[in-house]
Amino acid sequence: MGSDDQVVLRGRDRELTVLRRALADARDGRGGGLVVLGEPGSGRTALLAAARAEADRFTIRSARGVAAERHLRHSGLLQLLPEPADLPADPLALGCAVHAALAAAAPLLCLVDDADLLDAGSRDALAFAARRLSGSGVLVLFAAGSPLDGLPGLWLEPLGAEAGAQVLADHGVAEPAPDLLDLASGNPLALTELAAAPRIPPQSRLRRAVRDRLAALGPGAREIALMAALDDWLEVDTLVRATERSGVDLRALEEAREAGFVRLDGDHVLATSPLLQALVREEAPLADRRATHTLLLSVLDPRRHRLRCTWHRAALAGSADPKLAGELLESASEFWLAGRPRRARALLRQARPLARDTSLRGVADLLQGSLEMREGMPAVASQTLLVAANQLAGSQRDHALTALMLAGEASCVAGDYVRYYAIADRAQQLRRPDDSPRTRLILDHFAGMSDAFRGRHDRAAAPLRRVVGLGGVLDEPVAKIWASQAAYTLGDAARAHELAVGAVTAAGSRGTTAVVPWALVYVAVSELLLDRHSAALSSALEGLRMARTIGQPNSAVDHLTILALEASLRGDRDTAQARLDAAAHEVATRGLGRPGALSTWASACVDLAEDRPEDALDRFRLMAAGTGRVHPGIRAMATPNFVEAAARCGQHVKAAKALAPYEDWARSTGCDVRMALSHRCRALLGEPDADEHFETAIELHRASQTALELAKTELFYAHRLRRNRKARAARELLRDALKIFQRYDAPRWAERTTAELRAAGESVPGCAKPGGLTPQQMQIARLVAEGATNREIAAQLVISHRTVDHHLRNIFARLGIRSRVELAARYR
Numbered sequence: 001m002g003s004d005d006q007v008v009l010r011g012r013d014r015e016l017t018v019l020r021r022a023l024a025d026a027r028d029g030r031g032g033g034l035v036v037l038g039e040p041g042s043g044r045t046a047l048l049a050a051a052r053a054e055a056d057r058f059t060i061r062s063a064r065g066v067a068a069e070r071h072l073r074h075s076g077l078l079q080l081l082p083e084p085a086d087l088p089a090d091p092l093a094l095g096c097a098v099h100a101a102l103a104a105a106a107p108l109l110c111l112v113d114d115a116d117l118l119d120a121g122s123r124d125a126l127a128f129a130a131r132r133l134s135g136s137g138v139l140v141l142f143a144a145g146s147p148l149d150g151l152p153g154l155w156l157e158p159l160g161a162e163a164g165a166q167v168l169a170d171h172g173v174a175e176p177a178p179d180l181l182d183l184a185s186g187n188p189l190a191l192t193e194l195a196a197a198p199r200i201p202p203q204s205r206l207r208r209a210v211r212d213r214l215a216a217l218g219p220g221a222r223e224i225a226l227m228a229a230l231d232d233w234l235e236v237d238t239l240v241r242a243t244e245r246s247g248v249d250l251r252a253l254e255e256a257r258e259a260g261f262v263r264l265d266g267d268h269v270l271a272t273s274p275l276l277q278a279l280v281r282e283e284a285p286l287a288d289r290r291a292t293h294t295l296l297l298s299v300l301d302p303r304r305h306r307l308r309c310t311w312h313r314a315a316l317a318g319s320a321d322p323k324l325a326g327e328l329l330e331s332a333s334e335f336w337l338a339g340r341p342r343r344a345r346a347l348l349r350q351a352r353p354l355a356r357d358t359s360l361r362g363v364a365d366l367l368q369g370s371l372e373m374r375e376g377m378p379a380v381a382s383q384t385l386l387v388a389a390n391q392l393a394g395s396q397r398d399h400a401l402t403a404l405m406l407a408g409e410a411s412c413v414a415g416d417y418v419r420y421y422a423i424a425d426r427a428q429q430l431r432r433p434d435d436s437p438r439t440r441l442i443l444d445h446f447a448g449m450s451d452a453f454r455g456r457h458d459r460a461a462a463p464l465r466r467v468v469g470l471g472g473v474l475d476e477p478v479a480k481i482w483a484s485q486a487a488y489t490l491g492d493a494a495r496a497h498e499l500a501v502g503a504v505t506a507a508g509s510r511g512t513t514a515v516v517p518w519a520l521v522y523v524a525v526s527e528l529l530l531d532r533h534s535a536a537l538s539s540a541l542e543g544l545r546m547a548r549t550i551g552q553p554n555s556a557v558d559h560l561t562i563l564a565l566e567a568s569l570r571g572d573r574d575t576a577q578a579r580l581d582a583a584a585h586e587v588a589t590r591g592l593g594r595p596g597a598l599s600t601w602a603s604a605c606v607d608l609a610e611d612r613p614e615d616a617l618d619r620f621r622l623m624a625a626g627t628g629r630v631h632p633g634i635r636a637m638a639t640p641n642f643v644e645a646a647a648r649c650g651q652h653v654k655a656a657k658a659l660a661p662y663e664d665w666a667r668s669t670g671c672d673v674r675m676a677l678s679h680r681c682r683a684l685l686g687e688p689d690a691d692e693h694f695e696t697a698i699e700l701h702r703a704s705q706t707a708l709e710l711a712k713t714e715l716f717y718a719h720r721l722r723r724n725r726k727a728r729a730a731r732e733l734l735r736d737a738l739k740i741f742q743r744y745d746a747p748r749w750a751e752r753t754t755a756e757l758r759a760a761g762e763s764v765p766g767c768a769k770p771g772g773l774t775p776q777q778m779q780i781a782r783l784v785a786e787g788a789t790n791r792e793i794a795a796q797l798v799i800s801h802r803t804v805d806h807h808l809r810n811i812f813a814r815l816g817i818r819s820r821v822e823l824a825a826r827y828r
Helices: 013-027 044-054 091-104 120-130 161-170 180-184 188-194 205-216 219-230 236-246 252-258 274-283 286-299 306-316 322-337 341-354 358-375 378-392 397-414 417-428 437-453 457-473 477-489 493-510 513-529 533-549 553-569 573-590 593-609 613-621 632-637 639-648 652-669 672-684 690-704 707-723 727-743 747-759 775-785 790-797 801-815 820-827
Strands: 032-037 059-064 108-113 138-144 153-155 262-265 268-271
Touching: 013 032, 013 044, 013 138, 013 153, 032 044, 032 120, 044 059, 044 108, 044 138, 091 120, 091 138, 120 138, 161 188, 180 188, 188 205, 205 274, 219 236, 219 252, 219 262, 219 268, 219 274, 219 286, 236 268, 236 286, 252 262, 268 274, 286 306, 306 322, 306 341, 322 341, 322 358, 322 513, 341 358, 358 378, 358 397, 358 553, 378 397, 397 417, 397 437, 397 593, 417 437, 437 457, 437 477, 437 632, 457 477, 457 493, 457 652, 477 493, 477 513, 493 513, 513 533, 513 553, 533 553, 533 775, 533 790, 553 573, 553 593, 573 593, 573 801, 593 613, 593 632, 593 639, 593 747, 613 639, 632 639, 632 652, 639 652, 639 672, 652 672, 672 690, 672 707, 690 707, 707 727, 707 747, 727 747, 775 790, 775 801, 775 820, 790 801, 801 820
Parallel strands: 032 138, 032 153, 059 108, 108 138
Antiparallel strands: 262 268
């Protein structure tokens, strides 16, 4: 909130627009009613206050529902009518009287907060009047938890991460803890109260609001609300059996639903939000919670509802129980792999007090570290996983090796390669002659990647090839991801892509959704290495969507930085910057070293596209070796761009020094893509045989079908040819390069090529563009056809509104159409 005379709302632009339009209509004699709908704390009252601030030249009257008065006849109307006469007892006559009284006071704004706590007569009469105010200058705004029949509703969705962070910043929390936004579930009032305390205080406004609403319910409705709060997946038939056993009238379900505590989803009765679920659970007395757990346990089928029975038994357990702890941990792991981390964390919390022996604590730490790696700080995850490995080493060697492998991955994400090398060395000490294929894969992966990161590519090749081979045999999705990493490091992008896609498929068949965003990282980066930008864009966007959906913010950052790199390789500064900005906060606050290095590389690529090699070189200095907090793999992959920047700045010695290990890597893998870039780098260093290097690079680009890098090489070579008075040969290369840059929607590179063509003596009237749409334009066209607004398109593709507008203008021009309707008709 801002000052007393100005209402500042975060993330509610759409809702404010609707309110302003309703006020404008009422000023013009087209009044009516509108219900602002949402759970307690969602900002309903704040929106009514915003409407009050906007309502110049209106008379304003207000009323608020109070739980203690909901059974007092006409108590709500007495707050609104300035001279309450004898109000008719007949409902129809009462509605007509209220309508006449409101219409006579136009222009009038009526603000009715907590409308579902009004007495029924007042609520019904006001709704009756509001439905008949369309020809008046009166607007009645209700704030409620459930709709009012016949009146339009304005639903308040949970705030997104950006708006939630702004709310916390408004209340002095500049860098929120990783789980704070998740705990608040996008509820603005919860965010303001969590800004001052790690839990929502007992006497907070939000708790009082929930407490009042619970008190207003009948005993049966309260019990049904508690059942939904204690069981995440309560089927209607289970609820029926529970109510029959407890003597609750099933009609109380409708009361709980109308009060906003539960919702019907197919044949399930669910809490309306995780936040409200938690508050209902916490507000219930311990005896009531235990009684409800016991009731639900008595009506669930132990075979059909194994996981839920374990949950309810654990809630009733009072001391260490290794068997129950093991069941809880197994269930928690299943929920985590199924993409339900909130439920997994809840089960893990229940299991810890029951798990006393070392092995069970190790399993708990293995799961905790896995969750932390995707949701929290990788450095913390790595330490947790190392503790797990120690605890599991004596009893569950396979689990211990998995913990070590994940600890190594977490160290890579954090950019701590000193720790990674120590973990790799420790893992090798566990090698045995009779190791299983999965164990051999883990140990060979450590050996090969450790050597590759240290620049020992000849030594790395053999173990990495064994990993690739094992990945093709093993069905486990994670094994295929590790094998895809190995293939990518070996320069076999096609095999890396095949294995990563196989991991996605295997995860789908097993229901292990949690690993899909991780697998899609390697699908996308292998597609980028193959210069398949359209496919990489689609894969990374899907990875981003899935990561956000299942609550993996660190995986979302991985995909955001890949999307930024894709845009930067095309020289699209606006798109790259929008994606880097979206990732920057998480990179900084969670210690995400690998995405941070990728971000630096992406920014440098934009600088190079815009012909600013000095700026690019400054960025690459941030990736200098020896800090222990960099990503050697990304630094190696960025070498061609570093050489380009350094050569342009006249720093040939530094460029040659960086190029030598890259050439070793390219030769050891035999990768045409990297060999082509290696030859281009040699040519850029201005060596006597530069022409031969350029020509070899072009042949290798064509053989590997990497068109965008081919076009860049042709541009660089053409520049050299023109300077050497070979303008005709230069023009041939430049014409081909220009077509490719236009096809890839690389405008900065196209502009540079056009300038070079003109310098080579060719008249270029303008950047004539091919008739087809670019990959990003295709994405936008399809979203328009699905009915998405520009704001929704920008959010989904992580680009600016300005970029969407720019692309839409170009789409209309290329397709010869004039409207979104025509575009939708073409792409449906």
